[in-house]
Amino acid sequence: MNLLPKTATEFGTTEYWNNFFKKRGKQAFEWYGEYPELCGQLHKYIKTKDEVLMVGCGNSKLSMDLYDVGFRQITNIDISQVVIKQMQDANRTTRPEMLWYHMDATAMTAFSDEKYSVVLDKGTLDALFTDETEETIATVRKYFSEIARVLRVGGRYVCISLLQEHILKEVLSFFPEHEFMFRAIRCVEAEQKTAEGNSDGTSMPVFVVVATKFRKLPMKVYEVCLAGDEIQRVQKPEEIVLSVAAAQKASMVCNGLIRGSIAGMSEVSLDLHRPGEEIARYTIHVLDQKPIRGNGKYAAFIVPQGRETEWLFSTPQGRQKLLASASHDRLAIVSLHRGQVYASWDAVKDELAESVKSLAPHGLHAHIPYLSLGSEVGQR
The missing domain is CATH 3.40.50 (Rossmann fold)
Structure with missing residues:
Protein backbone atom coordinates (compact mmCIF):
# COMPACT_ATOMS: atom_id res chain seq x y z
CA MET A 1 0.00 0.00 0.00
CA ASN A 2 1.48 3.36 -1.05
CA LEU A 3 1.02 5.40 2.12
CA LEU A 4 3.91 7.83 1.75
CA PRO A 5 4.37 10.32 -1.08
CA LYS A 6 6.56 9.33 -3.98
CA THR A 7 7.84 12.89 -4.25
CA ALA A 8 7.97 15.75 -1.78
CA THR A 9 5.73 17.84 -4.04
CA GLU A 10 2.89 15.32 -3.74
CA PHE A 11 3.01 15.63 0.04
CA GLY A 12 0.97 18.82 0.20
CA THR A 13 -1.76 18.26 -2.38
CA THR A 14 -5.45 17.93 -1.55
CA GLU A 15 -5.82 14.96 -3.93
CA TYR A 16 -2.97 13.12 -2.25
CA TRP A 17 -4.43 13.59 1.22
CA ASN A 18 -7.91 12.49 0.10
CA ASN A 19 -6.44 9.31 -1.40
CA PHE A 20 -4.29 8.83 1.68
CA PHE A 21 -7.25 8.83 4.09
CA LYS A 22 -9.39 6.62 1.85
CA LYS A 23 -6.61 4.02 1.95
CA ARG A 24 -6.04 4.32 5.69
CA GLY A 25 -9.66 4.23 6.74
CA LYS A 26 -9.94 4.28 10.52
CA GLN A 27 -6.27 3.57 11.17
CA ALA A 28 -4.79 6.81 12.48
CA PHE A 29 -1.44 7.77 11.04
CA GLU A 30 0.47 9.50 13.82
CA TRP A 31 3.23 11.63 12.36
CA TYR A 32 5.33 12.92 15.21
CA GLY A 33 4.42 11.01 18.31
CA GLU A 34 1.09 10.60 20.01
CA TYR A 35 -0.47 12.19 23.07
CA PRO A 36 1.50 10.15 25.66
CA GLU A 37 4.82 11.36 24.18
CA LEU A 38 3.71 14.94 23.51
CA CYS A 39 1.63 15.68 26.60
CA GLY A 40 4.62 16.72 28.71
CA GLN A 41 5.18 19.70 26.42
CA LEU A 42 1.59 20.34 25.36
CA HIS A 43 0.29 20.75 28.91
CA LYS A 44 2.87 23.48 29.55
CA TYR A 45 1.42 25.63 26.78
CA ILE A 46 -2.21 24.55 26.47
CA LYS A 47 -4.69 24.71 29.38
CA THR A 48 -8.15 23.16 29.65
CA LYS A 49 -9.79 26.62 29.54
CA ASP A 50 -8.14 27.43 26.18
CA GLU A 51 -10.12 27.61 22.96
CA VAL A 52 -8.02 25.42 20.69
CA LEU A 53 -7.94 25.33 16.90
CA MET A 54 -6.25 22.25 15.45
CA VAL A 55 -5.19 22.98 11.88
CA GLY A 56 -4.75 20.15 9.40
CA CYS A 57 -6.11 17.67 11.94
CA GLY A 58 -6.15 14.67 9.59
CA ASN A 59 -7.29 11.57 11.44
CA SER A 60 -4.77 12.14 14.20
CA LYS A 61 -5.97 11.07 17.65
CA LEU A 62 -4.25 14.03 19.31
CA SER A 63 -7.27 16.32 19.62
CA MET A 64 -9.45 13.39 20.74
CA ASP A 65 -6.97 12.51 23.48
CA LEU A 66 -6.88 16.16 24.59
CA TYR A 67 -10.68 16.18 24.70
CA ASP A 68 -10.71 13.03 26.82
CA VAL A 69 -8.46 14.61 29.48
CA GLY A 70 -10.61 17.73 29.81
CA PHE A 71 -9.98 20.02 26.82
CA ARG A 72 -13.56 20.61 25.69
CA GLN A 73 -13.20 23.69 23.46
CA ILE A 74 -11.48 22.17 20.42
CA THR A 75 -12.19 23.00 16.79
CA ASN A 76 -10.59 20.83 14.09
CA ILE A 77 -10.13 21.82 10.44
CA ASP A 78 -8.69 19.97 7.46
CA ILE A 79 -8.48 20.48 3.71
CA SER A 80 -9.74 16.92 3.13
CA GLN A 81 -13.52 16.66 3.16
CA VAL A 82 -13.15 12.88 3.37
CA VAL A 83 -11.32 12.96 6.68
CA ILE A 84 -13.61 15.59 8.21
CA LYS A 85 -16.63 13.37 7.46
CA GLN A 86 -14.82 10.36 8.94
CA MET A 87 -13.93 12.25 12.11
CA GLN A 88 -17.40 13.77 12.51
CA ASP A 89 -18.94 10.30 12.29
CA ALA A 90 -16.39 8.78 14.68
CA ASN A 91 -16.80 11.47 17.37
CA ARG A 92 -20.44 12.55 17.14
CA THR A 93 -21.63 10.63 20.20
CA THR A 94 -18.43 10.18 22.23
CA ARG A 95 -17.16 13.77 21.89
CA PRO A 96 -20.23 15.87 21.15
CA GLU A 97 -18.66 19.26 21.93
CA MET A 98 -15.79 18.81 19.47
CA LEU A 99 -16.17 20.73 16.20
CA TRP A 100 -15.01 19.62 12.73
CA TYR A 101 -14.89 21.81 9.62
CA HIS A 102 -13.75 21.27 6.05
CA MET A 103 -11.51 24.32 5.62
CA ASP A 104 -8.26 25.52 4.09
CA ALA A 105 -5.94 26.75 6.86
CA THR A 106 -4.57 29.44 4.54
CA ALA A 107 -8.05 30.99 4.21
CA MET A 108 -9.93 30.64 7.50
CA THR A 109 -12.49 33.29 6.52
CA ALA A 110 -15.22 31.70 8.64
CA PHE A 111 -13.30 32.57 11.82
CA SER A 112 -13.23 36.07 13.30
CA ASP A 113 -10.06 37.86 14.39
CA GLU A 114 -8.60 36.78 17.75
CA LYS A 115 -11.07 33.90 18.11
CA TYR A 116 -8.68 31.31 19.56
CA SER A 117 -6.15 31.19 22.39
CA VAL A 118 -4.20 28.26 20.88
CA VAL A 119 -3.54 27.11 17.32
CA LEU A 120 -2.20 23.54 17.36
CA ASP A 121 -0.31 22.20 14.34
CA LYS A 122 0.99 18.65 14.20
CA GLY A 123 2.91 18.19 10.98
CA THR A 124 0.70 20.52 8.93
CA LEU A 125 3.41 23.13 8.39
CA ASP A 126 5.77 20.37 7.24
CA ALA A 127 3.14 19.09 4.79
CA LEU A 128 2.59 22.58 3.37
CA PHE A 129 6.24 23.58 3.13
CA THR A 130 7.49 20.86 0.80
CA ASP A 131 9.80 23.03 -1.30
CA GLU A 132 11.13 26.57 -1.56
CA THR A 133 9.32 27.73 -4.68
CA GLU A 134 7.77 31.21 -4.63
CA GLU A 135 4.30 29.66 -4.76
CA THR A 136 4.92 27.45 -1.72
CA ILE A 137 6.49 30.26 0.30
CA ALA A 138 3.52 32.51 -0.52
CA THR A 139 1.14 29.76 0.68
CA VAL A 140 3.06 29.31 3.93
CA ARG A 141 3.05 33.05 4.60
CA LYS A 142 -0.73 33.15 4.04
CA TYR A 143 -1.00 30.30 6.54
CA PHE A 144 1.12 32.16 9.10
CA SER A 145 -0.86 35.36 8.56
CA GLU A 146 -4.11 33.52 9.21
CA ILE A 147 -2.69 31.98 12.39
CA ALA A 148 -1.58 35.42 13.60
CA ARG A 149 -5.02 36.83 12.78
CA VAL A 150 -7.15 34.23 14.59
CA LEU A 151 -4.93 34.16 17.70
CA ARG A 152 -5.68 36.42 20.66
CA VAL A 153 -3.00 38.46 22.36
CA GLY A 154 -1.32 36.03 24.73
CA GLY A 155 -2.32 33.14 22.47
CA ARG A 156 0.12 30.47 21.34
CA TYR A 157 0.88 28.84 18.02
CA VAL A 158 2.07 25.36 19.05
CA CYS A 159 3.65 23.56 16.11
CA ILE A 160 5.07 20.03 16.14
CA SER A 161 7.60 19.79 13.33
CA LEU A 162 10.82 18.19 12.13
CA LEU A 163 12.06 21.76 11.50
CA GLN A 164 13.93 21.32 8.27
CA GLU A 165 16.20 24.32 7.79
CA HIS A 166 13.99 26.17 5.28
CA ILE A 167 10.99 25.72 7.58
CA LEU A 168 12.80 26.93 10.69
CA LYS A 169 14.17 29.99 8.91
CA GLU A 170 10.71 31.01 7.68
CA VAL A 171 9.14 30.53 11.13
CA LEU A 172 11.96 32.59 12.68
CA SER A 173 11.50 35.25 10.03
CA PHE A 174 7.72 35.62 10.31
CA PHE A 175 6.66 35.32 13.94
CA PRO A 176 9.22 37.54 15.75
CA GLU A 177 8.56 40.22 13.10
CA HIS A 178 4.85 40.06 14.00
CA GLU A 179 5.27 40.56 17.78
CA PHE A 180 5.53 36.88 18.72
CA MET A 181 7.94 35.49 21.29
CA PHE A 182 9.67 32.42 19.82
CA ARG A 183 10.62 29.19 21.58
CA ALA A 184 11.78 25.83 20.15
CA ILE A 185 11.83 22.70 22.31
CA ARG A 186 13.12 19.27 21.39
CA CYS A 187 10.67 16.46 22.16
CA VAL A 188 12.87 13.45 22.87
CA GLU A 189 9.96 11.28 24.01
CA ALA A 190 8.38 11.47 20.55
CA GLU A 191 11.68 10.52 18.92
CA GLN A 192 12.09 7.52 21.21
CA LYS A 193 8.58 6.30 20.41
CA THR A 194 9.23 6.65 16.67
CA ALA A 195 12.48 4.71 16.97
CA GLU A 196 10.70 1.91 18.84
CA GLY A 197 8.07 1.71 16.11
CA ASN A 198 10.46 1.75 13.15
CA SER A 199 11.80 -1.58 11.95
CA ASP A 200 15.33 -0.17 11.68
CA GLY A 201 15.18 1.70 15.01
CA THR A 202 15.83 5.13 13.51
CA SER A 203 14.11 8.47 14.08
CA MET A 204 14.61 12.16 13.44
CA PRO A 205 14.54 15.00 15.98
CA VAL A 206 11.03 16.24 16.73
CA PHE A 207 10.52 19.81 17.88
CA VAL A 208 7.70 21.79 19.44
CA VAL A 209 7.68 25.43 18.36
CA VAL A 210 5.77 27.80 20.63
CA ALA A 211 5.14 31.29 19.24
CA THR A 212 3.34 33.51 21.76
CA LYS A 213 1.47 36.58 20.53
CA PHE A 214 2.05 39.96 22.18
CA ARG A 215 0.54 43.33 21.42
CA LYS A 216 3.99 44.90 21.38
CA LEU A 217 7.35 43.39 22.31
CA PRO A 218 10.12 45.82 23.32
CA MET A 219 12.65 43.44 21.79
CA LYS A 220 12.63 40.18 19.86
CA VAL A 221 12.72 37.11 22.11
CA TYR A 222 14.32 33.86 20.93
CA GLU A 223 14.49 30.83 23.21
CA VAL A 224 15.54 27.23 22.75
CA CYS A 225 15.54 24.03 24.80
CA LEU A 226 17.29 21.10 23.11
CA ALA A 227 18.38 19.07 26.15
CA GLY A 228 16.76 18.66 29.55
CA ASP A 229 14.37 21.33 30.84
CA GLU A 230 16.63 24.38 30.79
CA ILE A 231 15.35 27.16 28.52
CA GLN A 232 18.12 29.24 26.94
CA ARG A 233 17.58 32.74 25.64
CA VAL A 234 19.72 33.60 22.63
CA GLN A 235 20.40 36.91 20.92
CA LYS A 236 20.11 35.96 17.27
CA PRO A 237 17.85 33.60 15.31
CA GLU A 238 20.95 32.18 13.61
CA GLU A 239 21.93 30.62 16.95
CA ILE A 240 18.72 28.58 16.94
CA VAL A 241 19.26 27.54 13.32
CA LEU A 242 22.77 26.31 14.15
CA SER A 243 21.65 24.49 17.32
CA VAL A 244 18.79 22.70 15.57
CA ALA A 245 21.03 21.78 12.63
CA ALA A 246 23.63 20.34 15.02
CA ALA A 247 20.95 18.18 16.69
CA GLN A 248 19.73 16.96 13.30
CA LYS A 249 23.24 16.14 12.08
CA ALA A 250 24.01 14.25 15.28
CA SER A 251 20.78 12.30 14.85
CA MET A 252 21.75 11.37 11.29
CA VAL A 253 25.09 10.09 12.58
CA CYS A 254 23.31 8.03 15.24
CA ASN A 255 20.88 6.67 12.63
CA GLY A 256 23.82 5.53 10.52
CA LEU A 257 25.34 3.74 13.51
CA ILE A 258 22.00 2.12 14.33
CA ARG A 259 21.58 0.84 10.77
Whole structure:
Protein backbone atom coordinates (compact mmCIF):
# COMPACT_ATOMS: atom_id res chain seq x y z
CA MET A 1 0.00 0.00 0.00
CA ASN A 2 1.48 3.36 -1.05
CA LEU A 3 1.02 5.40 2.12
CA LEU A 4 3.91 7.83 1.75
CA PRO A 5 4.37 10.32 -1.08
CA LYS A 6 6.56 9.33 -3.98
CA THR A 7 7.84 12.89 -4.25
CA ALA A 8 7.97 15.75 -1.78
CA THR A 9 5.73 17.84 -4.04
CA GLU A 10 2.89 15.32 -3.74
CA PHE A 11 3.01 15.63 0.04
CA GLY A 12 0.97 18.82 0.20
CA THR A 13 -1.76 18.26 -2.38
CA THR A 14 -5.45 17.93 -1.55
CA GLU A 15 -5.82 14.96 -3.93
CA TYR A 16 -2.97 13.12 -2.25
CA TRP A 17 -4.43 13.59 1.22
CA ASN A 18 -7.91 12.49 0.10
CA ASN A 19 -6.44 9.31 -1.40
CA PHE A 20 -4.29 8.83 1.68
CA PHE A 21 -7.25 8.83 4.09
CA LYS A 22 -9.39 6.62 1.85
CA LYS A 23 -6.61 4.02 1.95
CA ARG A 24 -6.04 4.32 5.69
CA GLY A 25 -9.66 4.23 6.74
CA LYS A 26 -9.94 4.28 10.52
CA GLN A 27 -6.27 3.57 11.17
CA ALA A 28 -4.79 6.81 12.48
CA PHE A 29 -1.44 7.77 11.04
CA GLU A 30 0.47 9.50 13.82
CA TRP A 31 3.23 11.63 12.36
CA TYR A 32 5.33 12.92 15.21
CA GLY A 33 4.42 11.01 18.31
CA GLU A 34 1.09 10.60 20.01
CA TYR A 35 -0.47 12.19 23.07
CA PRO A 36 1.50 10.15 25.66
CA GLU A 37 4.82 11.36 24.18
CA LEU A 38 3.71 14.94 23.51
CA CYS A 39 1.63 15.68 26.60
CA GLY A 40 4.62 16.72 28.71
CA GLN A 41 5.18 19.70 26.42
CA LEU A 42 1.59 20.34 25.36
CA HIS A 43 0.29 20.75 28.91
CA LYS A 44 2.87 23.48 29.55
CA TYR A 45 1.42 25.63 26.78
CA ILE A 46 -2.21 24.55 26.47
CA LYS A 47 -4.69 24.71 29.38
CA THR A 48 -8.15 23.16 29.65
CA LYS A 49 -9.79 26.62 29.54
CA ASP A 50 -8.14 27.43 26.18
CA GLU A 51 -10.12 27.61 22.96
CA VAL A 52 -8.02 25.42 20.69
CA LEU A 53 -7.94 25.33 16.90
CA MET A 54 -6.25 22.25 15.45
CA VAL A 55 -5.19 22.98 11.88
CA GLY A 56 -4.75 20.15 9.40
CA CYS A 57 -6.11 17.67 11.94
CA GLY A 58 -6.15 14.67 9.59
CA ASN A 59 -7.29 11.57 11.44
CA SER A 60 -4.77 12.14 14.20
CA LYS A 61 -5.97 11.07 17.65
CA LEU A 62 -4.25 14.03 19.31
CA SER A 63 -7.27 16.32 19.62
CA MET A 64 -9.45 13.39 20.74
CA ASP A 65 -6.97 12.51 23.48
CA LEU A 66 -6.88 16.16 24.59
CA TYR A 67 -10.68 16.18 24.70
CA ASP A 68 -10.71 13.03 26.82
CA VAL A 69 -8.46 14.61 29.48
CA GLY A 70 -10.61 17.73 29.81
CA PHE A 71 -9.98 20.02 26.82
CA ARG A 72 -13.56 20.61 25.69
CA GLN A 73 -13.20 23.69 23.46
CA ILE A 74 -11.48 22.17 20.42
CA THR A 75 -12.19 23.00 16.79
CA ASN A 76 -10.59 20.83 14.09
CA ILE A 77 -10.13 21.82 10.44
CA ASP A 78 -8.69 19.97 7.46
CA ILE A 79 -8.48 20.48 3.71
CA SER A 80 -9.74 16.92 3.13
CA GLN A 81 -13.52 16.66 3.16
CA VAL A 82 -13.15 12.88 3.37
CA VAL A 83 -11.32 12.96 6.68
CA ILE A 84 -13.61 15.59 8.21
CA LYS A 85 -16.63 13.37 7.46
CA GLN A 86 -14.82 10.36 8.94
CA MET A 87 -13.93 12.25 12.11
CA GLN A 88 -17.40 13.77 12.51
CA ASP A 89 -18.94 10.30 12.29
CA ALA A 90 -16.39 8.78 14.68
CA ASN A 91 -16.80 11.47 17.37
CA ARG A 92 -20.44 12.55 17.14
CA THR A 93 -21.63 10.63 20.20
CA THR A 94 -18.43 10.18 22.23
CA ARG A 95 -17.16 13.77 21.89
CA PRO A 96 -20.23 15.87 21.15
CA GLU A 97 -18.66 19.26 21.93
CA MET A 98 -15.79 18.81 19.47
CA LEU A 99 -16.17 20.73 16.20
CA TRP A 100 -15.01 19.62 12.73
CA TYR A 101 -14.89 21.81 9.62
CA HIS A 102 -13.75 21.27 6.05
CA MET A 103 -11.51 24.32 5.62
CA ASP A 104 -8.26 25.52 4.09
CA ALA A 105 -5.94 26.75 6.86
CA THR A 106 -4.57 29.44 4.54
CA ALA A 107 -8.05 30.99 4.21
CA MET A 108 -9.93 30.64 7.50
CA THR A 109 -12.49 33.29 6.52
CA ALA A 110 -15.22 31.70 8.64
CA PHE A 111 -13.30 32.57 11.82
CA SER A 112 -13.23 36.07 13.30
CA ASP A 113 -10.06 37.86 14.39
CA GLU A 114 -8.60 36.78 17.75
CA LYS A 115 -11.07 33.90 18.11
CA TYR A 116 -8.68 31.31 19.56
CA SER A 117 -6.15 31.19 22.39
CA VAL A 118 -4.20 28.26 20.88
CA VAL A 119 -3.54 27.11 17.32
CA LEU A 120 -2.20 23.54 17.36
CA ASP A 121 -0.31 22.20 14.34
CA LYS A 122 0.99 18.65 14.20
CA GLY A 123 2.91 18.19 10.98
CA THR A 124 0.70 20.52 8.93
CA LEU A 125 3.41 23.13 8.39
CA ASP A 126 5.77 20.37 7.24
CA ALA A 127 3.14 19.09 4.79
CA LEU A 128 2.59 22.58 3.37
CA PHE A 129 6.24 23.58 3.13
CA THR A 130 7.49 20.86 0.80
CA ASP A 131 9.80 23.03 -1.30
CA GLU A 132 11.13 26.57 -1.56
CA THR A 133 9.32 27.73 -4.68
CA GLU A 134 7.77 31.21 -4.63
CA GLU A 135 4.30 29.66 -4.76
CA THR A 136 4.92 27.45 -1.72
CA ILE A 137 6.49 30.26 0.30
CA ALA A 138 3.52 32.51 -0.52
CA THR A 139 1.14 29.76 0.68
CA VAL A 140 3.06 29.31 3.93
CA ARG A 141 3.05 33.05 4.60
CA LYS A 142 -0.73 33.15 4.04
CA TYR A 143 -1.00 30.30 6.54
CA PHE A 144 1.12 32.16 9.10
CA SER A 145 -0.86 35.36 8.56
CA GLU A 146 -4.11 33.52 9.21
CA ILE A 147 -2.69 31.98 12.39
CA ALA A 148 -1.58 35.42 13.60
CA ARG A 149 -5.02 36.83 12.78
CA VAL A 150 -7.15 34.23 14.59
CA LEU A 151 -4.93 34.16 17.70
CA ARG A 152 -5.68 36.42 20.66
CA VAL A 153 -3.00 38.46 22.36
CA GLY A 154 -1.32 36.03 24.73
CA GLY A 155 -2.32 33.14 22.47
CA ARG A 156 0.12 30.47 21.34
CA TYR A 157 0.88 28.84 18.02
CA VAL A 158 2.07 25.36 19.05
CA CYS A 159 3.65 23.56 16.11
CA ILE A 160 5.07 20.03 16.14
CA SER A 161 7.60 19.79 13.33
CA LEU A 162 10.82 18.19 12.13
CA LEU A 163 12.06 21.76 11.50
CA GLN A 164 13.93 21.32 8.27
CA GLU A 165 16.20 24.32 7.79
CA HIS A 166 13.99 26.17 5.28
CA ILE A 167 10.99 25.72 7.58
CA LEU A 168 12.80 26.93 10.69
CA LYS A 169 14.17 29.99 8.91
CA GLU A 170 10.71 31.01 7.68
CA VAL A 171 9.14 30.53 11.13
CA LEU A 172 11.96 32.59 12.68
CA SER A 173 11.50 35.25 10.03
CA PHE A 174 7.72 35.62 10.31
CA PHE A 175 6.66 35.32 13.94
CA PRO A 176 9.22 37.54 15.75
CA GLU A 177 8.56 40.22 13.10
CA HIS A 178 4.85 40.06 14.00
CA GLU A 179 5.27 40.56 17.78
CA PHE A 180 5.53 36.88 18.72
CA MET A 181 7.94 35.49 21.29
CA PHE A 182 9.67 32.42 19.82
CA ARG A 183 10.62 29.19 21.58
CA ALA A 184 11.78 25.83 20.15
CA ILE A 185 11.83 22.70 22.31
CA ARG A 186 13.12 19.27 21.39
CA CYS A 187 10.67 16.46 22.16
CA VAL A 188 12.87 13.45 22.87
CA GLU A 189 9.96 11.28 24.01
CA ALA A 190 8.38 11.47 20.55
CA GLU A 191 11.68 10.52 18.92
CA GLN A 192 12.09 7.52 21.21
CA LYS A 193 8.58 6.30 20.41
CA THR A 194 9.23 6.65 16.67
CA ALA A 195 12.48 4.71 16.97
CA GLU A 196 10.70 1.91 18.84
CA GLY A 197 8.07 1.71 16.11
CA ASN A 198 10.46 1.75 13.15
CA SER A 199 11.80 -1.58 11.95
CA ASP A 200 15.33 -0.17 11.68
CA GLY A 201 15.18 1.70 15.01
CA THR A 202 15.83 5.13 13.51
CA SER A 203 14.11 8.47 14.08
CA MET A 204 14.61 12.16 13.44
CA PRO A 205 14.54 15.00 15.98
CA VAL A 206 11.03 16.24 16.73
CA PHE A 207 10.52 19.81 17.88
CA VAL A 208 7.70 21.79 19.44
CA VAL A 209 7.68 25.43 18.36
CA VAL A 210 5.77 27.80 20.63
CA ALA A 211 5.14 31.29 19.24
CA THR A 212 3.34 33.51 21.76
CA LYS A 213 1.47 36.58 20.53
CA PHE A 214 2.05 39.96 22.18
CA ARG A 215 0.54 43.33 21.42
CA LYS A 216 3.99 44.90 21.38
CA LEU A 217 7.35 43.39 22.31
CA PRO A 218 10.12 45.82 23.32
CA MET A 219 12.65 43.44 21.79
CA LYS A 220 12.63 40.18 19.86
CA VAL A 221 12.72 37.11 22.11
CA TYR A 222 14.32 33.86 20.93
CA GLU A 223 14.49 30.83 23.21
CA VAL A 224 15.54 27.23 22.75
CA CYS A 225 15.54 24.03 24.80
CA LEU A 226 17.29 21.10 23.11
CA ALA A 227 18.38 19.07 26.15
CA GLY A 228 16.76 18.66 29.55
CA ASP A 229 14.37 21.33 30.84
CA GLU A 230 16.63 24.38 30.79
CA ILE A 231 15.35 27.16 28.52
CA GLN A 232 18.12 29.24 26.94
CA ARG A 233 17.58 32.74 25.64
CA VAL A 234 19.72 33.60 22.63
CA GLN A 235 20.40 36.91 20.92
CA LYS A 236 20.11 35.96 17.27
CA PRO A 237 17.85 33.60 15.31
CA GLU A 238 20.95 32.18 13.61
CA GLU A 239 21.93 30.62 16.95
CA ILE A 240 18.72 28.58 16.94
CA VAL A 241 19.26 27.54 13.32
CA LEU A 242 22.77 26.31 14.15
CA SER A 243 21.65 24.49 17.32
CA VAL A 244 18.79 22.70 15.57
CA ALA A 245 21.03 21.78 12.63
CA ALA A 246 23.63 20.34 15.02
CA ALA A 247 20.95 18.18 16.69
CA GLN A 248 19.73 16.96 13.30
CA LYS A 249 23.24 16.14 12.08
CA ALA A 250 24.01 14.25 15.28
CA SER A 251 20.78 12.30 14.85
CA MET A 252 21.75 11.37 11.29
CA VAL A 253 25.09 10.09 12.58
CA CYS A 254 23.31 8.03 15.24
CA ASN A 255 20.88 6.67 12.63
CA GLY A 256 23.82 5.53 10.52
CA LEU A 257 25.34 3.74 13.51
CA ILE A 258 22.00 2.12 14.33
CA ARG A 259 21.58 0.84 10.77
CA GLY A 260 24.93 -0.87 10.42
CA SER A 261 28.58 -1.41 11.28
CA ILE A 262 31.37 1.01 10.38
CA ALA A 263 34.02 -1.73 10.61
CA GLY A 264 36.81 -0.99 8.16
CA MET A 265 35.78 2.67 7.94
CA SER A 266 36.85 5.77 9.83
CA GLU A 267 35.74 6.17 13.42
CA VAL A 268 32.85 8.53 14.21
CA SER A 269 33.33 11.27 16.79
CA LEU A 270 30.87 13.51 18.61
CA ASP A 271 31.32 16.24 21.20
CA LEU A 272 28.77 16.45 24.00
CA HIS A 273 27.98 19.87 25.46
CA ARG A 274 25.77 21.06 28.27
CA PRO A 275 23.02 23.41 27.07
CA GLY A 276 24.36 26.93 26.64
CA GLU A 277 28.01 25.93 27.00
CA GLU A 278 30.46 26.27 24.11
CA ILE A 279 33.14 24.02 25.60
CA ALA A 280 32.60 20.28 25.17
CA ARG A 281 32.12 18.22 28.32
CA TYR A 282 32.80 14.85 26.68
CA THR A 283 34.10 13.58 23.35
CA ILE A 284 32.94 10.18 22.13
CA HIS A 285 34.73 8.16 19.43
CA VAL A 286 32.76 5.20 18.07
CA LEU A 287 34.60 2.30 16.43
CA ASP A 288 33.46 -1.05 15.02
CA GLN A 289 35.37 -4.22 14.25
CA LYS A 290 34.15 -7.27 12.36
CA PRO A 291 32.14 -9.53 14.68
CA ILE A 292 34.25 -11.97 16.67
CA ARG A 293 32.74 -15.06 18.27
CA GLY A 294 32.52 -14.58 22.02
CA ASN A 295 32.61 -10.79 21.84
CA GLY A 296 29.93 -8.59 23.33
CA LYS A 297 28.01 -6.41 20.87
CA TYR A 298 28.66 -2.99 22.40
CA ALA A 299 30.32 -1.28 25.34
CA ALA A 300 31.35 2.18 26.45
CA PHE A 301 34.92 2.81 27.58
CA ILE A 302 35.58 5.83 29.78
CA VAL A 303 39.14 7.10 29.40
CA PRO A 304 40.74 7.52 32.85
CA GLN A 305 40.75 11.20 33.75
CA GLY A 306 44.15 12.74 33.12
CA ARG A 307 45.19 10.15 30.53
CA GLU A 308 43.32 11.64 27.56
CA THR A 309 46.55 12.59 25.75
CA GLU A 310 48.11 9.11 25.87
CA TRP A 311 48.61 7.44 22.47
CA LEU A 312 46.12 4.66 23.26
CA PHE A 313 43.29 7.15 23.74
CA SER A 314 44.24 10.21 21.68
CA THR A 315 45.04 8.69 18.28
CA PRO A 316 42.93 6.69 15.79
CA GLN A 317 45.58 3.94 15.77
CA GLY A 318 45.59 3.78 19.56
CA ARG A 319 41.82 3.62 19.74
CA GLN A 320 41.81 0.76 17.20
CA LYS A 321 44.20 -1.12 19.47
CA LEU A 322 41.92 -0.43 22.44
CA LEU A 323 38.93 -1.74 20.44
CA ALA A 324 40.81 -4.93 19.56
CA SER A 325 41.45 -5.63 23.24
CA ALA A 326 38.01 -4.66 24.57
CA SER A 327 36.16 -7.91 23.64
CA HIS A 328 33.27 -5.98 22.06
CA ASP A 329 32.40 -5.49 18.39
CA ARG A 330 31.54 -1.82 18.92
CA LEU A 331 33.20 0.51 21.40
CA ALA A 332 32.23 4.06 22.35
CA ILE A 333 35.38 5.63 23.79
CA VAL A 334 34.51 8.57 26.05
CA SER A 335 37.05 11.25 26.94
CA LEU A 336 36.44 13.69 29.80
CA HIS A 337 37.59 17.28 29.28
CA ARG A 338 39.80 19.61 31.29
CA GLY A 339 38.10 22.46 33.12
CA GLN A 340 35.00 20.38 33.87
CA VAL A 341 33.80 19.05 37.22
CA TYR A 342 32.67 15.41 37.42
CA ALA A 343 31.02 14.50 40.72
CA SER A 344 31.57 10.73 40.65
CA TRP A 345 31.92 7.68 38.40
CA ASP A 346 28.21 6.93 38.77
CA ALA A 347 27.28 10.55 37.99
CA VAL A 348 29.33 10.36 34.79
CA LYS A 349 27.60 7.13 33.75
CA ASP A 350 24.18 8.62 34.48
CA GLU A 351 25.00 11.75 32.49
CA LEU A 352 26.24 9.70 29.53
CA ALA A 353 23.50 7.06 29.58
CA GLU A 354 21.17 8.44 26.89
CA SER A 355 24.02 9.47 24.57
CA VAL A 356 25.73 6.09 24.86
CA LYS A 357 22.43 4.30 24.25
CA SER A 358 21.80 6.38 21.10
CA LEU A 359 25.04 5.05 19.58
CA ALA A 360 24.19 1.38 20.08
CA PRO A 361 23.57 -1.01 17.16
CA HIS A 362 19.92 -1.74 16.36
CA GLY A 363 18.23 -4.46 18.36
CA LEU A 364 20.54 -4.28 21.36
CA HIS A 365 18.36 -4.68 24.42
CA ALA A 366 21.02 -5.89 26.82
CA HIS A 367 22.62 -3.75 29.50
CA ILE A 368 25.48 -1.66 28.08
CA PRO A 369 28.67 -2.27 30.09
CA TYR A 370 30.96 0.63 31.01
CA LEU A 371 34.65 -0.24 30.92
CA SER A 372 37.68 1.68 32.16
CA LEU A 373 41.09 1.34 33.75
CA GLY A 374 40.06 3.26 36.85
CA SER A 375 36.98 4.93 38.28
CA GLU A 376 38.35 8.07 39.93
CA VAL A 377 36.96 11.33 38.57
CA GLY A 378 36.88 14.92 39.76
CA GLN A 379 38.26 18.17 38.37
CA ARG A 380 41.42 18.88 36.41
